[in-house]
Amino acid sequence: MFRKMCCRAVLETKLLSIIFIFFLSLESCTSSEKICDQAVVERTQQKSGFHRDLITYIEWDILSSFGEHYNLLDCQLLLVEQFPSGIYIDPDQVKNEEEFGGPEVLFKESVNVEALAHHSFSSEMFVFPRIAVDSKVSIISANITIPIHLRYHEAASDAKFATVLLPPPKVLGRCTNGVAIPPNRCESDLIQAPCGAKRLSTCDWIVLKSMSKDQSQSSTSLVLQVPIGQMEHSLPIIALTVFSTMAGCVLILRNAIVTSFKI
Numbered sequence: 001m002f003r004k005m006c007c008r009a010v011l012e013t014k015l016l017s018i019i020f021i022f023f024l025s026l027e028s029c030t031s032s033e034k035i036c037d038q039a040v041v042e043r044t045q046q047k048s049g050f051h052r053d054l055i056t057y058i059e060w061d062i063l064s065s066f067g068e069h070y071n072l073l074d075c076q077l078l079l080v081e082q083f084p085s086g087i088y089i090d091p092d093q094v095k096n097e098e099e100f101g102g103p104e105v106l107f108k109e110s111v112n113v114e115a116l117a118h119h120s121f122s123s124e125m126f127v128f129p130r131i132a133v134d135s136k137v138s139i140i141s142a143n144i145t146i147p148i149h150l151r152y153h154e155a156a157s158d159a160k161f162a163t164v165l166l167p168p169p170k171v172l173g174r175c176t177n178g179v180a181i182p183p184n185r186c187e188s189d190l191i192q193a194p195c196g197a198k199r200l201s202t203c204d205w206i207v208l209k210s211m212s213k214d215q216s217q218s219s220t221s222l223v224l225q226v227p228i229g230q231m232e233h234s235l236p237i238i239a240l241t242v243f244s245t246m247a248g249c250v251l252i253l254r255n256a257i258v259t260s261f262k263i
C-alpha cells in the first residue's frame, strides 16, 4: 500500500515536471519570436553646463528584421527625436559637424536659439546617422554625437537646478532594395518618414524595438540638470550691472572731455 502511494507520488512529480518543461519551452519559443526588429540603443551625455554632447549608439541586427542574403550597404537608420523645450540644437553647428562625420539632421520647425525655456516648445527632428557595417554578423551600427544646448530657465527662489527630461529616440530602419514590406516572420510596424535629410519624399520605415545591451527594454529618458538663476541674487546683480554701466559711462565721458581739451 505504502509502496504504491510512493510510486504514484513519483509519477505525479514526473508528470508535473514534464508539463512544466513543456510550458517553459513554449514560453521560450514565443519569446524567441519576439526578437523581431530589435535594435540596441544606448544613450549618454558628455560635458557639463549648458553645452553638452549627446551620444547615441545604435546597433541593428538585420537578421532580426530580414532573412539572410541582404545587402547591408542598402540599409539605413533614422532617429526621430522629440526634444523638450529646455533643449535645442543649433542647425548651423550641426551643418558644420556634417563634414566631420556628424549626422544629417532634418528639422521639422525652425529653431530659435535665443529663446528661454519657458518661451519655447518641444521640437521634432529627423537624424540620419552615418552607419558602419559589420557584414560578418549582419549588424549595422551608428555612433552619433550631437551637440545640444540647454536653454536658460526662469529664475527661481527654491531650487538651484531644473530637470530636463530627454525621451529616448524612436529608431527606424530601412533597407532600400525594392522590398517595402520585409518578407519575414515578423509583423513589422511600418511608418512613413522622410527618405533622407535632403529629400522631401517619404518612405516606409520599420519601427525598431529599442533594447539596451542587457536585453531589457530601454525606454528611460535621459535626465539633464540645468543650473538656474536665484531670485535672491537679482538685487545684487541689478546693483552691479547699474554700477558697472555708470562707471563705463563716466570713463568714456572723461576720456572724451580730456581728448577734446587736448585738441
Ligand SMILES: *[C@@H]1O[C@H](CO)[C@@H](O)[C@H](O)[C@H]1NC(C)=O
Pocket (backbone or CB within 6 Å): 055, 057, 143, 144, 145
Ligand atoms: C561613441 O563615440 C563616443 C564619443 O566619440 C565615444 O566616447 C564612445 O566610446 C563611442 N562608442 C562606441 C560604442 O563606439
